[in-house]
Amino acid sequence: MNYILHLLIMIEIYLILAYGLNLVVGFGGLLSLCHAVFYGIGAYASTLLMIKTGISFLPAMLMGMAITALFAFLVGIPALRFRGDHFVLVTLGFQMIVFTVLYNWVGLTRGPYGIPGIPRPVVFGYEITSLIGYLILVGVILMVTIIILFILYKSPFGLALKALRDDEMAAEGLGKSPIHTFLYAFIIAGGFASLAGSLYATYVTYIDPTSFTLDESIFLLSVLLVGGTGNRLGPLVGVVFMILLPEALRFLGLPDTVAPNVRQMIYGLTLILLMFLRPQGIAGEYKINHYGKAEN
Amino acid sequence: MTLLLQLLLNALVNASIYSLLAVGFGLVYRSMRFFHIAFGSVYIIASYTVIAGMDISGFPLILSLAAGVLAGALSGVAMDKTVYLPLEKTGATPTILFIASLGIYILIVNLIALLFGNEVRILSRGIEPSLSIGSLIITRMQIVQFLAGWIIIILFWLVIRKNTFMKGIWALGETPTLVRVLGLPYGLMRTVVFALSSAFAGTASLLIALDVGIDPHVGMQALLTGAVAVIVGGVDVYWGWIGGAVILAVVQSMAVWQFSSRWNDLITFGILIAVLLFRPQGLFSPRKRREER
Numbered sequence: 001m002n003y004i005l006h007l008l009i010m011i012e013i014y015l016i017l018a019y020g021l022n023l024v025v026g027f028g029g030l031l032s033l034c035h036a037v038f039y040g041i042g043a044y045a046s047t048l049l050m051i052k053t054g055i056s057f058l059p060a061m062l063m064g065m066a067i068t069a070l071f072a073f074l075v076g077i078p079a080l081r082f083r084g085d086h087f088v089l090v091t092l093g094f095q096m097i098v099f100t101v102l103y104n105w106v107g108l109t110r111g112p113y114g115i116p117g118i119p120r121p122v123v124f125g126y127e128i129t130s131l132i133g134y135l136i137l138v139g140v141i142l143m144v145t146i147i148i149l150f151i152l153y154k155s156p157f158g159l160a161l162k163a164l165r166d167d168e169m170a171a172e173g174l175g176k177s178p179i180h181t182f183l184y185a186f187i188i189a190g191g192f193a194s195l196a197g198s199l200y201a202t203y204v205t206y207i208d209p210t211s212f213t214l215d216e217s218i219f220l221l222s223v224l225l226v227g228g229t230g231n232r233l234g235p236l237v238g239v240v241f242m243i244l245l246p247e248a249l250r251f252l253g254l255p256d257t258v259a260p261n262v263r264q265m266i267y268g269l270t271l272i273l274l275m276f277l278r279p280q281g282i283a284g285e286y287k288i289n290h291y292g293k294a295e296n
Numbered sequence: 297m298t299l300l301l302q303l304l305l306n307a308l309v310n311a312s313i314y315s316l317l318a319v320g321f322g323l324v325y326r327s328m329r330f331f332h333i334a335f336g337s338v339y340i341i342a343s344y345t346v347i348a349g350m351d352i353s354g355f356p357l358i359l360s361l362a363a364g365v366l367a368g369a370l371s372g373v374a375m376d377k378t379v380y381l382p383l384e385k386t387g388a389t390p391t392i393l394f395i396a397s398l399g400i401y402i403l404i405v406n407l408i409a410l411l412f413g414n415e416v417r418i419l420s421r422g423i424e425p426s427l428s429i430g431s432l433i434i435t436r437m438q439i440v441q442f443l444a445g446w447i448i449i450i451l452f453w454l455v456i457r458k459n460t461f462m463k464g465i466w467a468l469g470e471t472p473t474l475v476r477v478l479g480l481p482y483g484l485m486r487t488v489v490f491a492l493s494s495a496f497a498g499t500a501s502l503l504i505a506l507d508v509g510i511d512p513h514v515g516m517q518a519l520l521t522g523a524v525a526v527i528v529g530g531v532d533v534y535w536g537w538i539g540g541a542v543i544l545a546v547v548q549s550m551a552v553w554q555f556s557s558r559w560n561d562l563i564t565f566g567i568l569i570a571v572l573l574f575r576p577q578g579l580f581s582p583r584k585r586r587e588e589r
Contacts, residue, residue: 029355031391031394055519056326071463077571078572081573084390085390086392086572088394089523089568089572090568090569092565093566093569096561096562096564096565097561097562097566097569099560099561100558100559100562103558104558104559129550151559159375218402225395231419244433258410260406261407261410262406262410264402264406265403265404265406265407265410266400267399267402267404268402268404269396269399269400270398270399270401270404271396271399271402272396272403274378274391275392275395275396275399276382276386276396279388
């Protein structure tokens, strides 16, 4: 039972990440490889705030969100001057740089030793320690995230993003600023990733930089590519598929030594097959066809 | 002072390996115009072929090294024939090829990790004999890396300089449709590009693996080194790729001198981002006219 609750909590955390990233990848059409960085900065910022200044969970979470949003702004300004593979490279570069800093700035982050003993969140006087409590806490935050993002998806802002994705020059001609629109999407995605990071840190009560590597960014991107992007269903399908697949393998009786590799192989194969059969992912709307410039 | 000279010497040795990686990555990136992440898996296939050869039967080392490079080249061509070419026939854009390539990379790395384990495997045992030049020290393996790397780079340049076929491959990156219109062998060119690129990856991989061993996850680092060198130096110039590789090696050595090697990634990708921002065509590329882009 605890095991199922744990899975549900992880699914909820990844849903927050995926719905945020959907705004950049699905609506903006930009393949970002630094989402794990925002996840990680959120986790570290809120944890350090809670430990060093002793403020409680909710303000720490919100301040972490603000810090991450500021960081996303700083990353977005140079990165969004590019489209296509140069955008991928710049975001990848930031992923590597931030990971190096998290790993080597031992004075602040304790580097590879990680931060153990992160306090449990105290929300309105209640300390949340049980799994059920977490499920509800993460669920509530997920609901708020989803409501905000679904409104954004439908809003003129979301439609402008889609227009810029489909034909940047035409949308620009209609008065939609690509820099502003993409930058807001990037910042919002970063902010929600930070929420997921704070929740993850207090849930696991231990963080170290290896949770926020390039592999994690690639995993988050594949969640969206597998599930599909540009609509409300795709990220859900992706998260459920990618999180439950390893568990399904466990029930098939694969030994634990080979299971991680087999799981990754299935992810890889899925990506290849999808590119042949369904470039928009299992339940997606946006078909990846852009590269640098708008095509007709 | 000795330390600085020693680090510069190491940088020159590293630069030979980085150049091989840059040429390997650059060939595909320049002519196919997509980001070939599976290059990183070709890199590990070559070394693990040698390991498999040693595990199964005691092949002589030279023979298994040749087999390793050949296996790398074949795997690269196989990737093209089974995934990239069919995808391109359906009208896939570079982004789709990029994602498919990512899929291949994940698939192969984990397949190899499954078969051979995640830990580092060593190809040659024992301590390398080393040579002292004055107060500088160089190991035998470093000499081999240095000579092999730079000889291959220079020979390859001499071969492609006047070669019509290679000029055709260069043209492939400019206007792929025109290559077919002119009746140049498009399929053969692709095969040659992938075979050469993968052979370069394999050679670099073996030179490194003979020195420090290999594990299934170093492919990404090799790919990123090659890619950063190509983009920093400039995609359109052969010597730009080499220049990018040399700059990368020297700057990393200087970083070791001043701070510590732990900050290498920060410096490498810092350079990449700075170059993309301030000189997107690369350090050694001539500035392009607007209508040429």
